[in-house]
Amino acid sequence: MAFPNPSSLWRLGSSYAAAGILAGAFGAHGLKARGVSADSIASFQTASHYAVFNGLALLVLSLHPRFSVHRFSGPAIAAGTFLFSGSIWALVLDRERFKFMGPITPMGGMLMIAGYVSLAL
Template sequence: MPSNVLLKAAAILGGTSIGLCSYGSHSIKNIQGITERQIESWSTASKYQQFGALSLLCLYSISKTSAIKPKRISLSATLIFSGTLMFSGSIYLLVLNKDRFKFLGPVTPIGGLAMMAGWFALLF
């Protein structure tokens, strides 16, 4: 992932996470039939989306000042970005309509594993 794309990805994740977190805090409870567990799941998704944004921002900074190989940073960023989209995105959709998006259930842990792999990619 080129550094200009990395910065844009961080900005997109960060900006949308604020809006989605706000929606989760103020509006989601007004959806008929929403449970406390679903509200907590939404909160978890927005929190991990913010972590993903901050992670990408850190990788952007590291890419400008570090001896870590650019390919390693790019792989890490790609895994963290795609993992965040899968993890948080699947939770958001499952909270909004579990029946319609139940096929996304297995995507959530895959996204989590991709985020973990993104961090471990910096080691090799």
């Protein structure tokens, strides 16, 4: 089965939504115990929100007869979410080890935007 397809978008969407909820809970409770700054916790929560929102969007997209197999939109939203949220989570958890990921965050954001714009075209 080729990617994208409704089943793969559904699985990715549900995985991102679950990861966002789990990360959000960890960010609200676990990061404070680790002495993480309020600004970093806010960034972690932003990444969690984007994961949930884009996960829900992928779930909806998987139900659309035309866009569930669109060659660009679903993969761009999925990859952008992974890069955007994943890089922020990594940077908050260990900035020194993952400092190379700083420039990846805006690239993920641009991919998400491009994915949504491609749905309108």
